[in-house]
Amino acid sequence: MKSWAALAAASLLAGSALAQTSASVDRYIHAGSLLDRPGQAPRGASTIAVKDGTIIGVYDGHVMPLGQAPVIDLKDKTVLPGLIDSHVHLGSDRAGQEGLLAGFTESKELGAYEALWNAHKTLMAGFTTVRNLGDDGATLALREAIARGWAVGPRIVDAGRSISTTSGHMDRRLGVVEDLHAAINTENLCDGPAECRKAVRNQVARGVDVIKIATTGGVNSRIGAGLGKQMFDDEAQAIVETARLYGKKVAVHAHGADGVALALKMGADSIEHGTLMDDATIAQFARSRAYYVPTLSTVNGYLERIAKDPNAYPPAVRAKIDWRISITGKALEKAVPAGVKVAFGTDAGVSKHGRNADEFELMVKHGMTPMQAIVAATTNAADLLGLAKDVGSIEPGKSADIIAVSGDPLKDVRVLKSVGFVMRAGVVHKGG
Secondary structure (H helix, E strand, O other): OOOHHHHHHHHHHHHHHHHHHHHHOOEEEEEEEEOOOEOEOOEOOEEEEEEOOEEEEEEEOOOOOOOOOOEEEEEEEEEEEOEEEEEEOOOOOOOHHHHHHHHHHOOHHHHHHHHHHHHHHHHHOOEEEEEEOOOOOHHHHHHHHHHHOOOOOOEEEEOOOOEEOOOOOOOOOOOOOHHHHHHOOOOOEOOOHHHHHHHHHHHHHHOOOEEEEEOEOOOOOOOOOOOOEOOOHHHHHHHHHHHHHOOOEEEEEEEEHHHHHHHHHOOOOEEEEEEEOOHHHHHHHHHOOOEEEOOOOHHHHHHHHHHHOOOOOOHHHHHHHHHHHHHOOHHHHHHHHHOOEEOOOOOEOOEOOOOOOHHHHHHHHOOOOHHHHHHHOOHHHHHHOOOOOOOOOOOOOOEOOEEEEOOOOOOOHHHHHOEEEEEEOOEEEEOO
């Protein structure tokens, strides 16, 4: 433990540094405990200086700054970087039959407000950045509105419409009578390399940040075609190569081991779900540069909807849901000790928006330490999203995305379900 003299000297040095910058600081934050760089030991009492939405200094001790800038008192809180959810669907908080019906009875304009509502819930939960992996386009517009300051929500990395083969997981015609198929957009569907290249280019033209594809079937697909591979090698290769041509990363929905292996072989940046990975696939994953995004909390959404309405999902989907609930977390239990890199993602929209932090408890239940889970939601997720220079830690030069909780999340990760303070880009949205 540092002596009183050492602490006093550190405080004086920090005060000197703050005095030199006090004229250019908007506000200061006094933290009780500061996990500024997840993966490293937390600091004790600390002061963070913020200017124009950017962190310009982090100092030991609760130093009283010179000048008129206000001080946010979080001396009884644990302060962390804003959290990052690498897999959300902001466009809806409804699923199953309810979600299908809404798609045919509610306007796109109303859907845009639903995306905004979900974004607000997500931000209030302490998630200051998200990667939105597929909807009809409302979130692309919301991304721009938030960036311009026209709307309040997390920073958004957006995939536009997710891509799959015809009758694949992203074919929205599945389960819909044929007479209505003509009204459903199919620009995201592709069969053969040429069509798959065009499908990527269609999304690039819309202004997406990342390309999302499905190499396997899905739990929510309204077709009894299983969860194995549903894309040929040349189709997946065409998608990844075209995405790279335009400087885009590729996120891959894959449950079956064969679809995961295909995606890794083609150089995917992340595997979403990865539910059925075997030992060989785990070893392939560990050798790759890809991240695993487990999305464990989907099971919470399923359980809640089924408890409310046993017929919330059609029989072909319900059978897959029951299987998904029974197997959730087993792949993560293998992946962590094998050295697979993990990024936090919930699949919110299947699970509930604003409840993103439920994922932490499941990650710890299935083999991660609280620190590993927090790293997954900060530095790892920032790296996956290509935003490591801007977010993921509390360091000078990075965006002032900062949250605070009561208690110690390294001892009980569940405290992250109750975030009391949220700042994004220097603006306080909750607490303070």
